[in-house]
Amino acid sequence: MATTSNQISFYAYKEPTITAELTMIDNGPRTAESTIEQQECEITEEINETFYFIDYAKLVTTEMLEQLENNKNKELSLDNIDSLVITNPRHPKFEIGQIYKDKATLKSFLSYFAITNHFQYKVFKSCSREYSIICLEKNCKFSDQQQATSKLIGNYIKPKFLNLKTTCTPLDIKGDLNDRYSIKMNYRKAWRSKEHALNKLRGNAKESYNLIPSYLYMLQKTNPGTIVDIEKGEDKSLLFLFMALNASLRGWEKCKPIIVVDGTFLKSAYGGTLLSASAQDARGKIFPLAFYMEDSENNKSWEWFFTKLRAAYGVREDQCIISDRHESIIKATNKVFPKITHGYCMFHLLRNLKTTYKKHAKEYSKIGYHKWSRFYSKNKRYSVMTSNIAESLNAATVAAREVPVTILLECLHGLLQDWTYTNRKLDQKTMTRLTPVAKQALTNNFVYSLRLTVKPANEYLFEVFKEDKSWIVNLKERICT
Template identity: 40%
Template sequence: MEDHRQANCNVIGELIKSKYMSIKRVHTPHDIINDMLDDFGVSMGYQKALREREKALELARGNQDDSYQKLPIYLHMLEVSNPGTITHLVTDNTDHFKYMYLAFANSIKGWKHCRPVIVIDGTYLKTSFGGTLFTASTMDANNNIFPLAFGIGDSENDSSWLWFFTKLKETYGEREGMAIISDRHKSIENAIDDVYPKTFHGACIFHLLNNIKVNFGVHGEDLNLNFVKAAKAYRVQSFEHYMHEIDKIDTCIRPYLQKIGYSTWSRCHAPTRRYTMMTSNIAESINAALKAARTLPITTMMEGLRSLVKKWAWKNGNEANRTFTQVTTDTETVLRENFIRAIKFQVFPVNTILYQVVVEQKGNFLVNLMEKTCECKRF
């Protein structure tokens, strides 16, 4: 009919629900307006198209309320089908969802073979109920991302992070030389101080660099280059060289970094090893991989998360089974490349007296030249 009374949300939702079967596909209300006008000659406003989109999403992916009711059963079946998996669900006094924690069995078993560095991050869930997804991850010997645990809370507040870190410690305990890397969120710092008082807490240098740019209004490639090199420097002498270059850019940056603490972000001042994990990029990679899944109802989202983790575990496991060297494939490649380059080197004894004279003169070019000679000798 002319006023399209039959074109209600239920009818149109059934017609367009196939558009939302793939979670990566973006179909906006404007797309619905254009499709309905082209295919059926039905015109509508934006608000009606928005309601129809919500209806189609519910038909294709499930209801948000029903998904929370199915969550306890789903977590129970995860523990049954994956022996060793740890799940925990917390509700409030009114029996409403509050916190959730999940650590897969293969993650728990593989932790002792990974680097003792845990990267922590939180990201928002894009549903009508909101919430925050907490992630803890590390890297294995072959430089692959290795997820450790996931959690869901209301937001990034003190109580949520404290609960997540408590469950994380119950699951994985503490290791000698362990470090935790994250952004400088105050709630994360408070939770680590309470749960891991003896564990080193390092800052992500990428987030710290962004804070410097915002606080001091300084931009440019010189700041990026010198700060990153200062953070990754192995020797205090090299660190001071790059900090001196930063002083030339803005003299206020050094006091700001001193207040934070050099040990928090600098490799040469850190009390324990950070390996190559100077940023929280691996956590950001997990968040990017789950970007589409974060729009789904909670139980459907957890199934997508489980599928992703198992896919990575299957792929990395097959690669490990095909490895017959004493080290991982990535390490073997680096060693072979370095060996080929080293064949062309000529190694000479280092004149200690000449080296001391060069250092005293502080000739940057000659110092770097002598350092390279020493590195060749050590190699």
């Protein structure tokens, strides 16, 4: 192969496989007939890249639950290297007589092989029966390699984005490809490669909105009793989306009557806000009730959310809503839940007090003790003094908030499903009538009581001593001095 240019030809062999053959050709001028023949055989090929967002959403859900091991980005390997049909585009060897799965696999293999071995080629003939390439030997500059397209690089770096917590910038891509394969590219090409990898893996953000109606339809079909609702604008754009799964609706009656609401930003291409309503089960675990997506937090959106929330869950005795002091939440709560106690998160209140007390001292004095004090609260708050439930839920969905909207919905569905299954398994192991939290509290109180001296005055009045201190306990009135 040292005399003239080398031509490698691939012929169709028992469709859809393709076999390779190596021949020698002359560098002489090509005739007009051969040029016409080549033009007739040239075809444009598009690789069908079917995007399954549900499969990807399951992966993201697993990451949120921290059950996925760290992705080591290992190179793909063949199950059987000696297999006759090559399906791996990164097959390590190139030999005469090889059979490839299809033309798309062949073209990907040639590109990877050229990059790995630092050479270039050009397509001599391409049709449904034959695919021939010619190696370029004269003045071959690998830094300008034609085979290192943004699409090919995107397929190569795709495993880097399986874990959403991994940060990979275009500069990182440039450095990695240069270190491994001596490929020099500009920033724009690295950015296009990253976008191709993200679109291939997560789908297109704009097209994801078109999948919402069909996804919600199938969600109700597979989860009977689930409540969903959508409101669109005059231009058919999405304004509000409400989702309450059947598992949440059925479990609400067994939860503490405390609902914590909060909102967080979406980081996808079109942004938006994700609102959530959560409670705690008897074990004290987070129990998501409903999710709601909108363009921004405002009076109308919060009122719409609370209206749907009340229609789905109703109102329970001694129910209480906990949130920060967002003006829209206050107005919507007073309008939709006028008879329900609305308490404030003590953490947000304390933080605002430290930063803006001098400017708004009079305003804070008008808040009222019943809004943040458990003692003055009209209803029991069950020691829920902050909105940590909602903040924990936001932290669990931080990775999913970067993906397109349909994947986000599936991630939320998968998150609730996994949490429900895990908590149910834990509850099945409970051997007493009390939850582990209540049992531990009673055990701690019992141990503490061993250091006390109790003298009864009658059936319900007792005097309790500890060292130089004493208390009067009235069991009938449930008070202690």
